[in-house]
Amino acid sequence: xxxxxxxxxxxxxxxxxxxxxxxxxxxxxxxxxxxxxxxxxxxxxxxxxxxxxxxxxxxxxxxxxxxxxxxxxxxxxxxxxxxxxxxxxxxxxxxxxxxxxxxxxxxxxxxxxxxxxxxxxxxxxxxxxxxxxxxxxxxxxxxxxxxxxxxxxxxxxxxxxxxxxxxxxxxxxxxxxxxxxxxxxxxxxxxxxxxxxxxxxxxxxxxxxxxxxxxxxxxxxxxxxxxxxxxxxxxxxxxxxxxxxxxxxxxxxxxxxxxxxxxxxxxxxxxxxxxxxxxxxxxxxxxxxxxxxxxxxxxxxxxxxxxxxxxxxxxxxxxxxxxxxxxxxxxxxxxxxxxxxxxxxxxxxxxxxxxxxxxxxxxxxxxxxxxxxxxxxxxxxxxxxxxxxxx
Amino acid sequence: xxxxxxxxxxxxxxxxxxxxxxxxxxxxxxxxxxxxxxxxxxxxxxxxxxxxxxxxxxxxxxxxxxxxxxxxxxxxxxxxxxxxxxxxxxxxxxxxxxxxxxxxxxxxxxxxxxxxxxxxxxxxxxxxxxxxxxxxxxxxxxxxxxxxxxxxxxxxxxxxxxxxxxxxxxxxxxxxxxxxxxxxxxxxxxxxxxxxxxxxxxxxxxxxxxxxxxxxxxxxxxxxxxxxxxxxxxxxxxxxxxxxxxxxxxxxxxxxxxxxxxxxxxxxxxxxxxxxxxxxxxxxxxxxxxxxxxxxxxxxxxxxxxxxxxxxxxxxxxxxxxxxxxxxxxxxxxxxxxxxxxxxxxxxxxxxxxxxxxxxxxxxxxxxxxxxxxxxxxxxxxxxxxxxxxx
Numbered sequence: 184x185x186x187x188x189x190x191x192x193x194x195x196x197x198x199x200x201x202x203x204x205x206x207x208x209x210x211x212x213x214x215x216x217x218x219x220x221x222x223x224x225x226x227x228x229x230x231x232x233x234x235x236x237x238x239x240x241x242x243x244x245x246x247x248x249x250x251x252x253x254x255x256x257x258x259x260x261x262x263x264x265x266x267x268x269x270x271x272x273x274x275x276x277x278x279x280x281x282x283x284x285x286x287x288x289x290x291x292x293x294x295x296x297x298x299x300x301x302x303x304x305x306x307x308x309x310x311x312x313x314x315x316x317x318x319x320x321x322x323x324x325x326x327x328x329x330x331x332x333x334x335x336x337x338x339x340x341x342x343x344x345x346x347x348x349x350x351x352x353x354x355x356x357x358x359x360x361x362x363x364x365x366x367x368x369x370x371x372x373x374x375x376x377x378x379x380x381x382x383x384x385x386x387x388x389x390x391x392x393x394x395x396x397x398x399x400x401x402x403x404x405x406x407x408x409x410x411x412x413x414x415x416x417x418x419x420x421x422x423x424x425x426x427x428x429x430x431x432x433x434x435x436x437x438x439x440x441x442x443x444x445x446x447x448x449x450x451x452x453x454x455x456x457x458x459x460x461x462x463x464x465x466x467x468x469x470x471x472x473x474x475x476x477x478x479x480x481x482x483x484x485x486x487x488x489x490x491x492x493x494x495x496x497x498x499x500x501x502x503x504x505x506x507x508x509x510x511x512x513x514x515x516x517x518x519x520x521x522x523x524x525x526x527x528x529x530x531x532x533x534x535x536x537x538x539x540x541x542x543x544x545x546x547x548x549x550x551x552x553x554x555x556x557x558x559x560x561x562x563x564x565x566x567x568x569x570x571x572x573x574x
Numbered sequence: 575x576x577x578x579x580x581x582x583x584x585x586x587x588x589x590x591x592x593x594x595x596x597x598x599x600x601x602x603x604x605x606x607x608x609x610x611x612x613x614x615x616x617x618x619x620x621x622x623x624x625x626x627x628x629x630x631x632x633x634x635x636x637x638x639x640x641x642x643x644x645x646x647x648x649x650x651x652x653x654x655x656x657x658x659x660x661x662x663x664x665x666x667x668x669x670x671x672x673x674x675x676x677x678x679x680x681x682x683x684x685x686x687x688x689x690x691x692x693x694x695x696x697x698x699x700x701x702x703x704x705x706x707x708x709x710x711x712x713x714x715x716x717x718x719x720x721x722x723x724x725x726x727x728x729x730x731x732x733x734x735x736x737x738x739x740x741x742x743x744x745x746x747x748x749x750x751x752x753x754x755x756x757x758x759x760x761x762x763x764x765x766x767x768x769x770x771x772x773x774x775x776x777x778x779x780x781x782x783x784x785x786x787x788x789x790x791x792x793x794x795x796x797x798x799x800x801x802x803x804x805x806x807x808x809x810x811x812x813x814x815x816x817x818x819x820x821x822x823x824x825x826x827x828x829x830x831x832x833x834x835x836x837x838x839x840x841x842x843x844x845x846x847x848x849x850x851x852x853x854x855x856x857x858x859x860x861x862x863x864x865x866x867x868x869x870x871x872x873x874x875x876x877x878x879x880x881x882x883x884x885x886x887x888x889x890x891x892x893x894x895x896x897x898x899x900x901x902x903x904x905x906x907x908x909x910x911x912x913x914x915x916x917x918x919x920x921x922x923x924x925x926x927x928x929x930x931x932x933x934x935x936x937x938x939x940x941x942x943x944x945x946x947x948x949x950x951x952x953x954x955x956x957x958x959x960x961x962x963x964x965x
């Protein structure tokens with residue numbers, strides 16, 4: 184039996200606490216579902232199994248208190264709000280044909296969704312063209328040692344995907360083969376057969392850029408890159424549709440340079456993204472935000488730092504019923520990656536970096552939700568694009 | 575201490591046996607290296623550790639005998655041999671800048687190699703345009719159950735990559751996190767922390783097409799698809815450069831239909847590939863070949879069947895010193911995938927299929943080996959392509 188757990192808060196949660204607290208509460212147990220605030224933030228509710236309700240209520244209450252304390256003096260900064268926010272219609276109904284679920288958080292795209300995906304891929308690459316970035320093609324595999332340098336195992340261990348294989352050991356492979364001749368799923372011994380894992384799947388494409396610049400001294404003007412690739416974040420039962428996939432596509436523009444250099448470029452990025460939202464009549468905001476750090480002693484502090492220092496600007500697109508989707512972000516990493524990969528700027532110390540990242544499937548989802556499936560109602564810039572030819 | 579193991583064969587190995595036997599001998603042990611035939615096929619040699627030499631010699635001799643017996647009556651059929659084969663120069667020296675090794679069998683591409691990669695991606699997509707295929711974007715993740723239906727665990731268990739993650743279990747994730755705070759590599763307990771694996775990484779993009787057509791009845795004319803994506807084959811110490819990567823890019827054209835339908839389309843494919851080789855002045859052949867099935871009781875029989883029935887045509891490009899690289903293939907799968915995924919052709923029983931597949935990084939490698947790094951010596955069709963603009 185499941186029941187609703189209600190936690191009355193000492194003080195009502197601010198808008199930001201209402202967004203940040205559920206991210207953390209979700210980690211308490213996979214048995215928790217439907218986490219929401221009620222009565223304008225006065226109480227937190229979720230569904231949980233009867234027998235675990237008391238325990239989970241206590242844990243969630245403590246967590247909410249810590250998060251509220253961390254965030255209490257913070258206000259979310261709004262960098263940009265598109266005019267479409269004030270007249271958004273949500274003409275999308277059922278999703279169009281062409282989205283096939285191939286597995287958990289895995290989709291194949293055809294037809295209209297694929298055309299839009301390609302449109303966003305090309306046009307968001309074009310958005311970055313004024314920066315004259317160097318194109319680079321990166322792997323989706325990433326050595327565990329690289330991800331570790333990016334602090335990923337400490338901040339996001341719960342969403343890492345590891346790439347494993349059988350060892351070069353004939354009898355062990357033959358045993359695996361024989362056991363799997365006549366079954367569809369992997370058996371209980373399969374995991375134990377595998378070699379020690381040394382490689383993961385990329386959760387973001389820009390990590391490869393920092394790793395590729397390992398031990399380099401970059402010129403005073405820094406370096407700029409454009410890239411796109413598949414990314415992987417295992418998000419359990421939250422992976423339901425294009426809004427949250429295990430495997431999705433990220434397009435990025437990456438700036439390496441001095442602090443002033445990369446922060447200046449991020450400001451230009453804000454302007455380009457704002458203009459892009461307008462051109463596409465998309466209802467969305469650019470605003471300070473935080474990542475869903477794995478619940479740990481320092482998670483609340485990290486969230487506070489990320490929001491207060493404005494290291495993360497999120498591109499938040501509107502969905503029906505007050506929902507939103509983070510379709511991209513403009514992130515300043517200070518000199519974290521410069522130090523991690525021993526990359527410096529000539530005459531200026533450790534390299535600072537900014538990445539502007541877009542999650543293509545989320546743009547497709549939000550575009551369809553706002554503009555609907557019928558191309559005749561779409562903005563001209565999309566309707567007349569080469570990707571829609573013959574539609 | 576390592577030594578050279580020499581195995582005198584009862585009868586000299588044919589050209590085909592000389593290509594097929596080393597694929598199988600390599601599986602005997604990861605300690606075997608440098609497998610080659612000497613004295614025009616009269617003897618097989620490899621390097622191995624002193625203490626294992628006798629054992630491995632016996633195993634290799636038995637394997638060679640089985641393979642020779644299986645292949646004895648077979649001749650490789652040459653479908654096409656490009657005129658450039660008779661005047662190939664190999665103008666490539668050192669590889670150009672722009673290929674960065676990011677990990678084992680993992681590369682990043684920039685500069686000339688990236689331009690060529692994009693050229694081959696676009697022009698090989700254009701090669702398929704006469705078939706008017708439907709574009710589809712597929713995941714790189716693939717459920718183990720799908721791969722199992724494709725008979726992959728039985729035929730190629732040694733090269734599968736499995737996608738693993740931690741379970742939704744807070745204490746276990748926190749324990750993993752704490753253990754990996756201050757280390758770069760995964761510890762010995764990491765594998766044991768992971769949840770039961772249910773997903774793998776695609777070793778070929780076309781499997782998704784068969785799975786997407788599961789339980790469908792296709793019209794009499796069949797269906798055609800165009801797609802590209804990252805593929806993963808763990809090939810141990812053989813993964814040294816662009817010729818053999820753990821992660822590479824495959825572009826495919828896939829035909830689903832009746833036997834006559836798909837075999838007719840494959841013939842057209844042969845002609846298009848032949849013309850493509852000519853236009854690019856590439857020295858290469860289209861010829862019958864086999865896959866490197868994992869050594870198992872039925873491996874020799876499968877190899878015999880694959881070659882004798884001409885199910886696999888390989889696009890074999892010439893490299894210096896008598897080497898070759900399989901840069902693509904045109905494969906007829908009979909009704910195997912139709913039966914596996916319960917897909918039928920209206921009024922004609924189980925669906926038959928053909929795929930025409932290209933490994934993009936291998937085209938880049940062979941092109942550079944044959945035509946060199948200097949674009950001024952390249953065929954016009956490449957030199958004047960949009961991908962080379964501004965070079």
